[in-house]
Amino acid sequence: MRTRQSRRWEICLLSLALTVGAAGCGSGPEATTGPLTGRAAAPVAHSDAEENAAAKAALAAYSGYLDASRTASARSDPGHPALPRFLADPLLTRVRLAIRDAKEHGAMRTGKLVSDPTVVSVDLAADPPTVEIQDCLDARDYRLVTVKDRKTVPGTRGGRYLATATAARYPDGRWLVNTGAAHQDQPC
Structure with a gap:
């Protein structure tokens, strides 16, 4: 019973704190027309060295991703x-x-995938910081084949096409690729 009452008090205090905090936020003309000053006035500028280091780390993660996925x-x-x-x-x-899915259908990837990635943008102010990567993948010699006889799986195609990816810096400091897409309808 004592736990239930203390929980109610916690909820009441939290509600009160949120209500008072929201009431303290201005919504009148003075809150929107005054100039911003201090740290909130401008986004934090990052040096070229920081952006170059982020781009290099993101490209290393992207290269590692391609190598790891080819091996796997x-x-x-x-x-x-x-x-x-x-x-x-x-x-x-x-x-x-x-x-x-390929394994369950008796298929695997084989051959060589050629990559030529470039950094399109670096956003160190984002939460988490991100680097956008664009690549021209050459998959003409990278095939999905059947494990049994190494014949190319019908309906799969190689070619040269655009690929995009995003690498993000995680709290432990590592850059990891978390999104990616192959745009096979966009040759490069």
Whole structure:
């Protein structure tokens, strides 16, 4: 009984604090027309060196992602330990599901995937900081084949096409690729 009453008091105090805090926020003309001063006045500027370091780390994560996914795909191993070193969700789950799906259908990836990535943007003020990457993937020699006879799976195609990815810096300081898309309808 004592726990229930103390819980009610906590809820009442929290509600009161939120109500008072919201009432203290201005919504009149003085709150919107005055100039911003102090730290909230302008976004934090990051040096070129910081942005270059972020771009380099993100490209390393992207390269590691491609290598890890090629290795995992060639081994039909969705649990390959290198995948989480370079990938984060939701892309990590998508890659693992694609590898598992190929494995369940008796297929695997083989051949060479050629990558030529460039950094499109760096946003160190974002939460979390992000780097956008654009790549021209050459998958003409990277094929989905049947494990049994190594014949190319019908309906799969290679070619050169645009790919995009986003790498984010996680709280532990690692840059991981968390989103990515292959735009096979956009040749490069």
